[in-house]
Amino acid sequence: MIDLHVHTHASADAQHSPRELFAMAREIGVTTLSFADHNTLAALPAGRELAGETGIEFIPAVELNTELDGRELHLLGYGIADESPAVREWFGEIERLFLRQAERRVRRLTELGLRLTLAAVQTYAAGRLPTGSSFLDALNADPANHRHPLLAPYREGPKAADPYVNFYFDVLAKGGPADVGGESLPFRAAVARLRELRAVPVLAHPRDLPATEFATAVAAGLRGVEAICSYHDPVTARRWLEAAAHFRLLPTAGSDFHGARTKAAVKLGDLPGADETIVVRLRAAIADANA
Structure with missing residues (x-):
C-alpha cells in the first residue's frame, strides 16, 4: 500500500503530526509515504527521521498552489531537496x-x-x-x-x-467573491523552477480538467499526473492513467489526506489500483532528475 500525497499539521488545514501519520500508515500497511504540505517543506526533516525509525519508505514532496491561464492548479514536487540553500531561498519567496x-x-x-x-x-x-x-x-x-x-x-x-x-x-478561489488574483504562483514558472531544483513536477488531482488545458500544462514541462486519488472514481482514474500513458508521464497516487476535521471523506492509503510500480517509476524519475 502506498500514499504519495499526505498533509501534516505543517499545512494549516491539516490535523496530524508527522509521527501520528507514520503510526497510522504502519497500522494500515502503508509501505511508501510522501508528505506534500501546502507551500512549505517544514515537515520533511521529521519524515526522513521517522522513515529511519519505522522502515516505511519516505519520498519528500510539496504541494504548490499555482495558476495557469486563470485556473488554479495544484502542483506536486517530488524529491524536493529541502536542505538546499537554493530551495530554501525559493520557499522564502513563496512564503512572502x-x-x-x-x-x-x-x-x-x-x-x-x-x-x-x-x-x-x-x-x-x-x-x-x-x-x-x-x-x-x-x-x-x-x-x-x-x-x-x-x-x-x-x-x-x-x-x-x-x-x-x-x-x-x-x-x-478563482472566480469567488474574495478572489484577489495577481498574488499567485505562476504554474509555468513553478514547473520550471522545480525541474531546475531537481524535483519532479506532477499535477495533483486533476479531476475534470479539460484535455486542452491539460495539454497546456504538459507543455509547460510536467513529468507526471496524480491519476489515482480520493477525488477520482474508477472511470476518472482510468482516464487519467490513459492520459499519462499518452503523454508519457508518470502516473502517481495520493489520497490528499488532511484528517477528519477538514476532509472527513478522505482516508489515508485508500487508493484502489495503486501499486508498487508507481513508486518504482517515481524513484527512477527522481534519480534521473538528479543525474
Whole structure:
C-alpha cells in the first residue's frame, strides 16, 4: 500500500503530526509515504527521521498552489531537496507571496462586510501559511459575522458537511467573491523552477480538467499526473492513467489526506489500483532528475 500525497499539521488545514501519520500508515500497511504540505517543506526533516525509525519508505514532496491561464492548479514536487540553500531561498519567496495574498484576502472580505483582521487569520494558522480553514475559523470566531449571508451555506445545508473545502472553492478561489488574483504562483514558472531544483513536477488531482488545458500544462514541462486519488472514481482514474500513458508521464497516487476535521471523506492509503510500480517509476524519475 502506498500514499504519495499526505498533509501534516505543517499545512494549516491539516490535523496530524508527522509521527501520528507514520503510526497510522504502519497500522494500515502503508509501505511508501510522501508528505506534500501546502507551500512549505517544514515537515520533511521529521519524515526522513521517522522513515529511519519505522522502515516505511519516505519520498519528500510539496504541494504548490499555482495558476495557469486563470485556473488554479495544484502542483506536486517530488524529491524536493529541502536542505538546499537554493530551495530554501525559493520557499522564502513563496512564503512572502502567500502572506501578501492573505493580506489582500482579508481586505477583500472586509469590503464584503465581514469583520476580519490578518492577526485573527494568523492566530488560526498558528505560525503556518494561512489556508482556507484559517480564514473560515477566524470569521466564524467573531459573532459579528454570524448573520452574514456569505457564511450561511457553511453553517447549515449541504455545504456545511464539508465547510472548509466548500468555503475555499466558493469564496477564496478563482472566480469567488474574495478572489484577489495577481498574488499567485505562476504554474509555468513553478514547473520550471522545480525541474531546475531537481524535483519532479506532477499535477495533483486533476479531476475534470479539460484535455486542452491539460495539454497546456504538459507543455509547460510536467513529468507526471496524480491519476489515482480520493477525488477520482474508477472511470476518472482510468482516464487519467490513459492520459499519462499518452503523454508519457508518470502516473502517481495520493489520497490528499488532511484528517477528519477538514476532509472527513478522505482516508489515508485508500487508493484502489495503486501499486508498487508507481513508486518504482517515481524513484527512477527522481534519480534521473538528479543525474
